[in-house]
Amino acid sequence: MRNPSLNILIVEDDKLAAISLQKLLQKSGHKVFWADSVNSARKLMSDSTFQLAFVDLDLDRNSEGFELIPALRENGVYTAIVTAHSADVFIERAYDVGCDDYVTKPFHFESIERVISNCSNTPISEARFDKLISSEFLTTDQNLLKEIDRLKDSFRGSAPIFFYGPSGVGKTVLANILHRAKFGSTKKFIELNCSAIPEDLLESELFGHMKGAFTGADKDKVGKLVEADGGTLFLDEIATMPLKVQQKLLKAIAEKRFSAVGSNKVIESDFRIMSATCNNIFELIKEAKFRDDLFYRITGTNVTISGLAERREDIGLLISHFKSK
Secondary structure (H helix, E strand, O other), rough: OOOOOOOOEOOOOOOHHHHHHHHHHHOOOOOOEEEOOOHHHHHHHHHOOOEEEEEOOOHOOOOOOOHHHHHHHHHHOOOHHHHHOOOOOHHHHHOOOOEEEEOOOOOOOHHHHHHHHHHHHHHHHHHHHHHHHHHHHHOOHHHHHHHHHHHHHOOOOOOOOOEOOOOOOOOHHHHHHHHHHHHHOOOOEEEEEEOOOHHHHHHHHHOOOOOOOOOOOOOOOOOHEEEEEEEOEEOOOOOHHOOOHHHHHHOOOHEEEEOOEOOOOEEEEOOEEEHHHEEOOOHHHHOOOOHHHHHHHHHEEEEEOOOHHHHHHHHHHHHHHHOOO
């Protein structure tokens, strides 16, 4: 189904970059307005209504783009930042002030289309999410329901999702519900339990490998990151990941580009990252067992799922449910 035509605001002081993005958007039939400064953008916002905005963070190289994000959010405008930075601090700061999505330069049509699809499908996704939660995630705990409800913010974009909670509380179930609410059955949900894969094979599972890359690699293997292209990659027990693999995953998340084990060929894959752990990841960061820069890349909407010991009223509900099966 084709996304509806949108009024889109580009806030970009680089004329060539603005023209490049404008052509990609007009190719899909959208009406595009361009502002080369925050002041020009505010003037356009007072005169017109926008559904989507692409905001360059580095207007005049002073990070002025950050100033505009809260105002756009207040007006219900789905906001994607535009940046040439791969540094975590820029994207993390943008999410903190209310941005919904991001694209990196140079622009790619597939990435722009993903942002437009996210913007167009948000209300439908929220209704589908409510229905799936009520039928598939059993709890009457009001604190947990409030925590889960915060996941609706994640439909406005493709920011990472991070789940924390004891084993067996439904982190994978929630991740799968969130994916289906957003994409239906049109995109893949690729799941990998990092703790279930031997350390020396985890890199191959994630990134794939070429025939002959190591002993036992008797044929080419497609990795989970490639399988998740256009959809969701869910990494359960991510805190158990070896530091070497963490470094490679960090780069792949930031650039959406990587290479299979035993190959120099660059592969591109645009996926949404969700992850989970039952471990105290902050302690692991202090102990230098988990990279803090990777932690910033996998956190956006963070949800803590309490165990049954903290919500005993759910025990009877779950017993009745499983007895009826």
